[in-house]
Amino acid sequence: QEVGADGGQSAFSAVFPKLKRTLRHRTRPKALRDPRLCTAADMSSSVRDAAAALLALVAGLCTLRAGGQGFETRSLSGKWTLRNDNASLAVPADVPGCVHTALLKQGLIQDPYYRFNDLVYRWIALDNWTYTRTFSLPLEFRQRQKMVLVCEGLDTVASVSINGAAVGNADNMFRRYNFDVSALLQESNVIEVRFVSAVAYAAQRSTAHASYKVPPDCPPPVQKGECHVNFIRKAQSSFSWDWGPSFPTQGIWRDLRVEAYDVCRLVYLSTTPSFDPVAGQWRIEAELFFDAVEAAVARVTLHIPELKTQNTFEAKLQPRMSRNAFLLPVNRSVPVKLWWPNGQGKQTGYELSVGVEVGGGSTHTRTTVYFRTVELIQEPIAGSPGLSFYFRINGRPVFLKGSNWIPADSFQDRVTYDVIKNLLQSAVDANMNTLRVWGGGLYEREEFYDICDELGIMIWQDFMFACALYPSESSFLNTVREEVTHQVRRLKSHPSIIVWSGNNENEAAIATDWFHIPPAEREVYRRDYVQLYINNIREIILREDSSRPFLSSSPTNGEESVQEGWIAENPYNPNYGDTHFYSYVDDCWNWKNFPRTRLASEYGFQSWPSFSTLQKVSAPKDWHYSSDFTAHRQHHLSGNKQMLFQAGLHFSLPVSTDPLQEYKDTLFLTQVMQAQCVKAQTEFYRRSRSEIIEGRGHTMGALYWQLNDIWQGPSWSSIEYGGKWKMLHYFAQDFFAPVLLVGCEDEEEFHIYAVSDLQSNLSATLQVSVYQWSRMEAASTLLSPVEVRSASSLLVFKRPVQDMLGKGNCTRKSCFFTFALEAGREQHGPTNYHFLSSFKDAEGLEKPKLSATVEQQGETYVIILQTSAITPFVWLDAGDIPGRFEANGFHMLNKSRAVKFYPWRPSSREELARSLQVTSLTSLT
DSSP: OOOOTTHHHHHHHHHSTTHHHHHHHHHSOHHHHSGGGOOHHHHHHHHHHHHHHHHHHHHHHHHHIIIIIOEEEEEOOEEEEEEETTSSOEEEEEESOOHHHHHHHTTSSOOTTSTTHHHHTHHHHHSOEEEEEEEEOOHHHHTSSEEEEEESOEESSEEEEETTEEEEEEOBTTSOEEEEOTTTOOSEEEEEEEEOOHHHHHHHHHHHOOSSOOSOSSOOGGGOOOSOGGGSBSOGGGGOBTTBOOOOOOEEOSOEEEEEESSEEEEEEEEEEEEETTTTEEEEEEEEEEEESSOEEEEEEEEEGGGTEEEEEEEEEOBEEEEEEEEEEOOTTSOOOOBOOTTTSOBOEEEEEEEEEETTEEEEEEEEEEOOOEEEEOOOBTTBSSOOOEEEETTEEEOEEEEEEOOSOSSGGGOOHHHHHHHHHHHHHTTOOEEEEOTTSOOOOHHHHHHHHHHTOEEEEEOSOBSSOOOOOHHHHHHHHHHHHHHHHHHTTOTTEEEEEOOBSHHHHHHTTTTOOOGGGHHHHHHHHIIIIIIIIIHHHHHHOOSSOEESSBSBOTHHHHHTTTSOSOTTOTTSSEEEEOOSSSOTTOGGGSOOOSEEEEEOOOBOOOHHHHHTTOOGGGOSTTSHHHHHHOOSTTHHHHHHHHHHTTSOOOOOSSHHHHHHHHHHHHHHHHHHHHHHHHHHHHHTSSOEETTEEOOOEEEESOSOOSSSSOBSOSBOTTSOBOHHHHHHHHHTOSEEEEEEEETTEEEEEEEEOOSSOEEEEEEEEEEETTOSSOSEEEEEEEEEOTTEEEEEEEEEHHHHHHHTTOOTTTEEEEEEEEETTEEOSOOEEEESSOGGGOSSOOOOOOEEEEEEETTEEEEEEEOSSOEEEEEEEOTTSOEEESSOSEEEOSSEEEEEEEESSOOOHHHHHHHOEEEOGGGOO
8 A cells, every 4th residue: 555645644534533633642742732842853853753653553554454444545645736727837736735835836926925916816716727646556455345535625616537537526615525436446547636716616606696696796895806705615715805815726725535445434433521410420422423335233332441431332334324323421430520711720631442343353543532511691681681691611601701713824735733833822822712713714624623622712613604695505505514514523522612603794794784685685685594504504503513502693692683583683782692893983992982792702903913024025115004015905994094093092193204114113003002902892891791781791701803814914913924923912911811900980980890710719909009101100009908709800999080190199191000919929910001191192201211131041031121211012023033922012110121032933042132123102203
């Protein structure tokens, strides 16, 4: 048998999908698992160790085959040949991969993200492309009873042939395709995968749907995108979005292999723990989906050694696909450790061994099982109309803290394990416990969910429908049913996934008439909506996974939407479900502009990435705010003006005789504005956790839009393309802290709330200080004992603003407040600030002498900052050195401060000192 570069691992994971992550985590050294702590030496030794383990695995697999199981696999990943429709271009191409990256690797195109190349290279998506390769199979492989071509991901519309004979067609990048090729394979074979333009296909399908329009036809012109994406089962954002480019890729974007077997193959293995409160016992439902050549009986043994639990079951295999489900009671004499979200406890997992005996042979695999329960609580609240909306994990209400995830790159073969790990670790480092996988992107790869399981990141999982209406013809619904069934079976074992959601904003699109549909015609679209999300997707969820809740949309009124026929009159009603809220014209410093909602699953403000990030994809002529590049990169209507408007409410806009410096200062100021705005809104949601004000409140989640970027451009993200943290992400470390003080004004009174995610009360001292902008010593300080209640938000301080100003000989323009908690001589939670006027109106704020020196401490570095006056929004930028600072965007009230820098690759003190740039709000000219 021939084995490709990753053939051994693909072989084993193909038969037993869940083993892949168990193997990887056991062979990957700690340094390699955290790319930010990895050295070149670590990497090379890690690769050698992994290779040795892989060879052992292949040997073990061959031994199992000798035992009579009769299963082999041949990976077809690796080098292929790629040509366009008229064969004027023919180049080598990697699989998995796509056309754009193949052309880039051969030097035929520039970086697609450079300047205006998203328009320059539009021709690539309009052409048709064909992948071809040859492969050979030994006689013993071809003598198996059945051979199947397994395509894990074809992007998107393709026809497959082997040795000139048609094998099958694909029309959905989210499906796994299995084609019987038993009668076609020879010793030497040619496989061809012909892709047609996704843009052309979507237009053809739209034209064919002649009975009525299915809006929207095209994205807004500012997005510079392609039309009719709702007619193709492809990442909806690949045709463009308001934060990303149009790159409708073509290619074999996931593994492709041939599997040969005599008796059966295991297609899916899933485990679903549940707790029986009556028996006081955990149970595991193990589901095994076999594809069998003929009817057979197998013995399946399930064993959890650490829990002293084992049982053997009989599985009846039917020809083709069959499902066998077994209920394994867990031994009650051994305590079960639970899986908890980040900040709530540990993410304990247990090894489950699965043994299968069939056809005179046997084989074994292992997977990890996590024990946790999830409930979505929607019930009446005293003093408030509507229903609650919060998640209870293992019986404990948990406030969702986090963001929304979009695809990490337009070209998915560039998204490595380390890219995913870095982004997810950055979420955890900012005290997040939840990410919403947004419905206009992708169902992420297995590694994404594995890492979320390990880190305790809860996942709100959308199905891939967003901001559009969709057809309901049978061919479309059929491929959607296959897509949803596959994805649920693939993903449902992950404890990190806590809810399925049907789509992004499509209930709201119909309810609030986004597409200006005449009243007489609206019923057909409501019927299509119910047919797709309720009669099809929801029915599949009810059949495949009863362990977690299903929501028809986001935002939605939850149970109220159900009562109103699945489309509520007002899906944004803050008394039900979740809400999405954006406002770029209202003052973001005024908390009264925010809805007091049950759960905020989208909100945010745009900013530009750092200059070092933009510099890689731009030219000097682009480096001013009114350039064609600046306008081209902005895909949100009036977005650049909105950022300056919001910033101008409280800050003086940069003006400089040096155009480049003014551009850099403007980029910086957009990040200051974004960080302050999202901070104000998030803190409002966190302090609304335990209150009902005028019938509204009990907010139990804050997921800002958005975590990551798909390219280098303006967006709502807190992490730039490439991994660099924006100021917002550093602020998130504080406003998502387990213990947080939140300050606000109401009717000329200053209030402080103590917010806690802890599971026990905290007795502490509240320290409230009044500072003048002109002095580094507090003008006055108040100390007050407080009791911070567990898992709640409580008003702990209330004083008239004028009384506090009087204690420091202050006015609103000359002073500001700080407040912090101390207990046992330690500070609990971050120091927070309340500004009494806009910074552009502040009196006494000086331009300080700000300097920095760099010292090395082992693998980290320490930046020693010195300042001569109070310095707001101190910003450290390491340029192109990847890594993050311990803190950033902070306010210096003391003359010196030490800040650690954690590099994500080997560096030196000299390199960091050369690259480091330090600025602040008072540095702007």
